Amino acid sequence: MRTTTTYLTLFLLILSSCSKDNEVQLMDVVSERYDNLYAPQSGGVDPRTGQFTPVSGEFIKFNFSLGQITTSDTDWDLAFRGTSIIVNGGESLGTIDEPVRTGNAAVYIATGTMMSVTEVNLQQLSQDSSVGYAIAEGGGNGWYTYQGPPVNLITPTPGKILVFRTNDGKYAKMEILSYYKDAPENPDAYTSESRYYTFNYQYQPNEGITVF
């Protein structure tokens, strides 16, 4: 019995010293680039007839800690459909096929570069709601600039950094680079395939750390 206690104490000592070491050694910030996240949608305005049908189609979900897209109903941070970007937090706008928000993710758009946005401004974080997404829709409002006819291009607005609180309460930032397949040097609205997101992101895997 004594022996057991001694062993247990020893074991606990090793364990606690181990966990102390863990607190000191933070995990590295993950810096990655994700290419060609395809986020199709159905409906919208038919270019041929001009008829409008409600937008529908599955949102493509992304999980920062996995660094991958996911089909999970709960473990996702943000999701894409056409030019719309939603977060796993807040309320649904109520469009067709829109997923239920199960987490506490939030987002805001900072002005700057991936280098210059180094800290999360917690006050600015907001969630989706029944009147609109946290990342406003429409060219010039959110993450992209829409260049009207004859160019008709969707260009990620330079200087817009999307800052997230993830589903599991950590932080990430993202710079969208292109909306066209393979991020072509000179995209053409008529020939380049659209709804392919290419973006850089940094994920802070350590709980409660708001700097990158």
Added chain:
Amino acid sequence: MSNSSRLSDILDDQIGIFIVPDFGGGNGIQIQGLDSEYTLLLVDGYPIIGRQSGTLDLDRIAVGNIEKIEIIKGSSSSLYGTDAIGGVVNLITAKTNEPFSLNSNYKFSSFNTNDFSLNIGAISEKGHNINAFLNLFNSKGYDLIETDLLNTIEPFKNLTAFLSHNFEFKDLSFFSSFRMFREDQKFRLNESIYGNNIINESNFNTSVSLNKFDRLSFVLDNYFTRYKSEENFSSLSINTPESFFDQSLFKSELRSIFEINKKNKLIIGFGITNESLKRNNFYKNKVTQNSFNYFVQYEGFIFENTNYIFGARYDQYGEYDSEFSPRFAIRTQLNEKISSKISIGKGFKTPDFRQLYFNFANSSSGYSVLGFNAAKEIINNLQATGQISNLIISENEFEGNLKPETSISFNFGIGIKTEKNISFDINFFRNQIKNLIDYKIIATKTNGQNIFSYYNLNKVYTQGIELSSLFNLNDNINFKIGYQFLDAKDNDAIKRINDGDVYARISPNSPAFLIQKEDYFGLFNRSKHNINSKITFKTKNNLQFYFKSKFRSRYGLVDKNGNDILDQFDEFVNSNIISDISISKEINNYKITLGSDNIFNYKDPENLPNNPGRIIYSKITITL
């Protein structure tokens, strides 16, 4: 001399005037860095209308009967009212001096283009001076991008007819003229929607002068013009409506001219204008507007060698602020060779009907554009029915009226005439424009579509130096050159850059970075350097050579990296030179010309659809 019958080419031939392709298609005049929207175009002093997308297509105007072109640079609304911000171009039609005159020419050029003109003038024994002009112009058009279904320029044919009458009777002199234009052009939207686009334009004016009194005379001008354009589908299309545009303008003006003495003159007058427009994509079936104007101009001398003009005009509108536009110009003949000119003036341009009443939905990209006045009511209705998800502007931004765009322009020039055969002019200019109208997003609909409307948004300036020089080496060799340095920028963009709010990206594969002040290029479609030159040379046996070149330094058309301004990292149209050449031979009443426009075949199909490349032509002219 350019052997062309279109106004765009004739203006392009003027030293110091630069013709650039407009966004809406067609060619426009850019005076001191200001777009053709801000230039007033007159024929015998009467305005040409039909700016369907804001700009006026200069190819519409046939100039075979134009004797003289007067160009005023800089704001001069003090005399001409709205639109005279960048300047005024006045085309003066020819009047015959002989009992009977006839001039006719036919030109055949590339793309199966036929151009026929006939001018007839006659003076009757009683002094009626009658001039008639007819022009027939047709072309097969051309296609620069053959992979798509559409032609760059679809086949078209047009006709211009003009008739004028001058007559003096006792103390009265009469001038009246009638002009009509009709164009029929094929058009194609896509494989299943095609048809014809028909333009009908007519202008009619009468002018009566009374010179009964010693130093006092009166002039009464009346003018009516109508421009109508309509699409007629020959294909079946259920969902695409046929577009139409029907604008008319009536103007009446009374002027009194009092010659105080030989050197001092006072002009006082007033006028009314009535304008109306019916078009598709409009909030109202028909919109009309009446305006009144009052003007005064005084011309006098300060010293023996210094004369000045002071003018002012008040334009009164119902829909927007009334405008007061003064202008002052002073000219001094310093000595026999050198003179100087200074002018400062105000210009304005009223919002056009489109900016007030547009109600347009783009079916392919899913957005709509509303005129300012239309937006007030339409947004209210959409809100009431719950169709607005996000109102971006505040309610009070709907209050009041859209303001006219206004400018203040300053010019300082020096003219030098050395010998009788060399002259040199230099002019410094600056135009500061405010309340520039542009569109911005006002709301998002629940279906995700954006709604745009027009607002007084920007402040821009254009400034620069104009140089022009003329050398007549002898009676047979003549050389002209013009140069313009231009700095044209958006004041607000400069401020945003200074505040560190503007970022750029070089390529979709690289991260964004903050841009510096020197990265800002300026306004779209503006070149820093423009040069045009021409040389004419005549041999003893009546052979005439002509060579013209124009140079445009690089300019940008598209904000490629999406930061709303044109910066070094966007895409540019390279510097280019376009040269025209011709050779003519006169034999008795005939003149035969062979020539080539754009002889070095400069092309840029993506950016310059108006430029078909090299054109070769031959022309025959008969003069009796």
